[in-house]
Amino acid sequence: MASSDEPFSCSICLERFRDPVTVPCGHSFCMSCLRDYWDRRRKARCPQCRAAFRPRPRLGRNVVLQDMMRNMEAASLNGGAPSAPPAHEVLGVEHAAAAAAAAYPEHPATSAGQNLVKETRRRVTEHIEEKSREIDLLKKLIQSFYVQASTAARDSDGIFAELLDFLQQRRFEVKELIVAQQEAEVTQARSLLQLLTKHMVAVKRMESELMELSHVPDVELVTELQMCESVLNSPMGSWTFCPDVSFGPVRKAVADVKEQIQSLYHHAFPSVASAVKDVKLRAMEKTPEEVCDPASIPTPDSRDDLMQYFSEPSFDPFTAHREISLAERNRAARRSGKVRDYPDHPDRFDSWCQALCSEALRGRRYYEVEWDGTVSLGLAYECIGRKGSSDGCRLGHSDTSWTLQCSAAGLTFLHGRREVPVSAGDARHRRIGVFLDHGAGLLCFYAVTRSKLRLLLREETRFRGPLLPAVWLGSRSAVSFCAVDSL
Secondary structure: OOOOOOOOEOOOOOOEOOOEEEOOOOOEEEHHHHHHHHHOOOOEEOOOOOOEEOOOOOOOEOHHHHHHHHHHHHHHHHHOOOOOOOHHHOOOHHHHHHHHHHHOOOOOOOHHHHHHHHHHHHHHHHHHHHHHHHHHHHHHHHHHHHHHHHHHHHHHHHHHHHHHHHHHHHHHHHHHHHHHHHHHHHHHHHHHHHHHHHHHHHHHHHHHHHHOOOOOOHHHHHHHHHHHHHHHOOOOOOOOOOOOOOOHHHHHHHHHHHHHHHHHHHHHHHHHHHHHHOOOOOOOOOOOOOOOOHHHOOOOOOHHHHHOOEOOOOEOOOOOOOOEEEEOOOOEEEEOOOOOOOOOOOOOOOOOOEEEEOOOEOOEEEEEEEEEOOEEEEEEOOOOOOOOOOHHHOOOOOOOEEEEEEEOOEEEEEEOOEEEEEOHHHHHOOEEEEEEEOOOOEEEEEEEOOOOEEEEEEEEOOOOOOEEEEEEEOOOEEEEEOOOOOO
């Protein structure tokens, strides 16, 4: 056993480092020792300085320290070279030589030790320069992304403004066309009205004159009657009127144009939304950390291990069924039976009372949901059907979604044509944790309580694309996504 003050010994097991890891406060330990230490405690703290970490840090090997250990062991086998500086000073390698001399004054620094320090400093310098370049590049990309996004927003505003101008011009054209038709028809009708009025005046005058001809001789009567006949046979023409005249067909024609424009927009909008979502700063490629064996599932009763992957999803309001009301910045949903006046949208569920979240998940993600009533909690591909009541639109009833159905009667896992009952006693747990390891094809559901985390179900499959958190709500049911510090 190494002494407790040996610079490259773990302060937990007092042995030389095995798979060394460094926590945020700067102290280093064996990976297995630190995991065991944290698993026995509710909070992740540094065993040496007692600094608290929340969420629990994700442990990764300190490759620089591991290489130094390996080189020192080789140097010791070749001639007893002295140890390198203390582990807590690994990042401060500029003091390595002084620290080595202070730790082992009876062994002067050898050329092998100095070469080790020099090589380590060179690697650290290169690493700093590389990461500095990445930081500078990322800052420039972020600034450029803001500029391009603002430009795209202005351009889209301009395009829609042009479209609005076009529609406004067509609106005026149709209005002018209606007014012109009104004026033309009314002018003709008024002219006819004047002619008919004059004719009626002449006929009435003739009628009064005829009443006075009862004592006129026959010779004079012939002349008067000829004059009356000329009035009655005047070329007025024959007119047929439309008593049920209506502008209803005009209104219908304009409404048909509106529906065609809306239909065209709804058909084309998904391509616009897809183009926007494809503009990403970070390529969605699988890193070695994201590709793992399903056997590497986090310890079922260790919530701290899962919290390093924690995310807080929010609902996409354009997908929510009209009976779902959203609250708490779209992180809570409730079905009360009242139909909301949501606008039509191609992504909106129109039959099943469901909603999807905005952010598609890849890699490792963990989130928690509180539920009440009868609900389904799960994940779905973006291609899940939205219109109609077929199984292709229903969570857990096709190969496009996975869901855990929760009610007072118990819990049931649904996918495609499979139904897997979960213990009925688990229905008392009103907080469900969902863990996704996309690269490993792993989906887990947990019952979450203040004291522990218990695995309910584990599903292994192969995911074809990103997944969206999804919910279905029964009558008078509700769900809400939990914040990181809400338990």
